[in-house]
Amino acid sequence: xxxxxxxxxxxxxxxxxxxxYGDSFVCxxxxxxxxxxxxxxxxxxxxxxxxxxPSAKNIKDETLVPVQIAYGEAELGVMARSAGGRxxxxxxxxYIKYGNIKGTKLEEHIILxxxxxxxxxxxx
Numbered sequence: 158x159x160x161x162x163x164x165x166x167x168x169x170x171x172x173x174x175x176x177x178y179g180d181s182f183v184c185x186x187x188x189x190x191x192x193x194x195x196x197x198x199x200x201x202x203x204x205x206x207x208x209x210x211p212s213a214k215n216i217k218d219e220t221l222v223p224v225q226i227a228y229g230e231a232e233l234g235v236m237a238r239s240a241g242g243r244x245x246x247x248x249x250x251x252y253i254k255y256g257n258i259k260g261t262k263l264e265e266h267i268i269l270x271x272x273x274x275x276x277x278x279x280x281x
Contacts, residue, residue, distance in 0.1 A: 162187040218256025224266045
């Protein structure tokens with residue numbers, strides 16, 4: 158199977174797909190199968206966007222990181238307390254030293270867009 162044509166949103170032939178899929182539409186590809194003599198139209202869509210936790214090489218172990226734990230996740234709350242975390246009720250985030258949560262489930266709950274909130278925090 159050979160892909161001969163790839164069209165991005167806004168190019169000729171993508172108007173109906175942009176209307177149908179909106180911002181999640183990435184591109185359309187036309188593939189040709191010589192054996193069966195068919196053309197296959199495939200669409201690439203964005204299904205999920207998720208922020209990744211900061212890479213470990215950029216964070217020192219003594220740096221306070223904001224951790225967001227949803228209400229009802231009792232196990233993570235216990236882990237945050239045992240890691241020496243402090244709850245900030247104003248911003249509804251836990252602040253924990255990165256070295257205490259490195260390699261745990263809590264590391265996945267670090268939020269990246271809390272930089273301004275973190276600047277106001279005192280060190281533990």
